Amino acid sequence: MSAVLADMPKTEMSKADMSKTVPPATTKAIAPSKGGRPWTFYVLATLFGFYVIALYGPMFCIYVLSFQDIRGGLVFPMKGTSLHWFVDLFTQVRTGDVKGSFDRSIKLAIIVTVITVVVSFLAGLGFRKRFRGDTVVFYMMIGSLVAPGLVLGLGTGLLFQALGLNASWYTSALGAQLSWTLPFGVLVMFAVMSRFNNVWEEAAYDLGASRWQSIRLVMIPVLAPGLVAVALFGFTLSYDEFARSLQTAGSLNTLPLEIWSMTLNVTSPSLYALGTVTTIVSFIVIGASLGSIVLIQKKRGSSTKG
Numbered sequence: 001m002s003a004v005l006a007d008m009p010k011t012e013m014s015k016a017d018m019s020k021t022v023p024p025a026t027t028k029a030i031a032p033s034k035g036g037r038p039w040t041f042y043v044l045a046t047l048f049g050f051y052v053i054a055l056y057g058p059m060f061c062i063y064v065l066s067f068q069d070i071r072g073g074l075v076f077p078m079k080g081t082s083l084h085w086f087v088d089l090f091t092q093v094r095t096g097d098v099k100g101s102f103d104r105s106i107k108l109a110i111i112v113t114v115i116t117v118v119v120s121f122l123a124g125l126g127f128r129k130r131f132r133g134d135t136v137v138f139y140m141m142i143g144s145l146v147a148p149g150l151v152l153g154l155g156t157g158l159l160f161q162a163l164g165l166n167a168s169w170y171t172s173a174l175g176a177q178l179s180w181t182l183p184f185g186v187l188v189m190f191a192v193m194s195r196f197n198n199v200w201e202e203a204a205y206d207l208g209a210s211r212w213q214s215i216r217l218v219m220i221p222v223l224a225p226g227l228v229a230v231a232l233f234g235f236t237l238s239y240d241e242f243a244r245s246l247q248t249a250g251s252l253n254t255l256p257l258e259i260w261s262m263t264l265n266v267t268s269p270s271l272y273a274l275g276t277v278t279t280i281v282s283f284i285v286i287g288a289s290l291g292s293i294v295l296i297q298k299k300r301g302s303s304t305k306g
Helices: 002-007 010-021 039-065 084-091 098-126 134-145 149-162 172-193 198-206 211-222 224-239 255-265 270-305
Strands: none
Touching: 039 270, 084 098, 084 270, 098 172, 098 224, 098 255, 134 172, 149 172, 172 224, 198 211, 211 224, 224 270, 255 270
């Protein structure tokens, strides 16, 4: 065979070798060769468009109807535009205790956020090294994620009743919501802590820093974006929590409970205005969190260049 190949011309040898190494093109490309898109792209794009409309369409309808004039109702077409229902939301008694529930939800969310950040950070420090029973402790921390929120809230309310304690938004509701926010905060902090380089902490010790100084001057600045993410989780999960607050908030409603009660007895666009206000607050919190992360990263980059 080698002798036959040696007697063949170079052009024929190259063709023979190419026929052995390059398989024939038996399949047709999905995308056209001129840069066009396949038909599957347009099908998936259409499905995604319908998904976005179904997801955000009702929300935008509520936002638009919240600016309905006093002559308008709960449906289209709109009869003028005004801010009447936003003013009515915080002034009229018939709409419920919106101002008080909003104030309680903000305070409760702030308390839950602070506790979630502190406990998650301490848990991240504690689990940096293995210890006896760490697996049991870990599963106990995240076990509440498996329990249904309504059942857990009902159990918390019954526990307070058995102990002879009055359920309220700053005691029983706080504990029930922490059972929801702490597992998320701990899991996020574990992911952030796994990327922390211990060399930085050891360098601080070599320079004479104490344990507290290494935490305050090294670990917290490095882990600051992760702490902001934990705080964002804690605030948003607490701010709109309904199931765990239903049986634990006591006689004073939080904002999600107040919205739920308004759906039973209020038939005016003020309910839409309340939905718009809560969405604006959520976007402000998310924007502030993302902005703080960007500022931290920018400050860190400038200090590194310096």
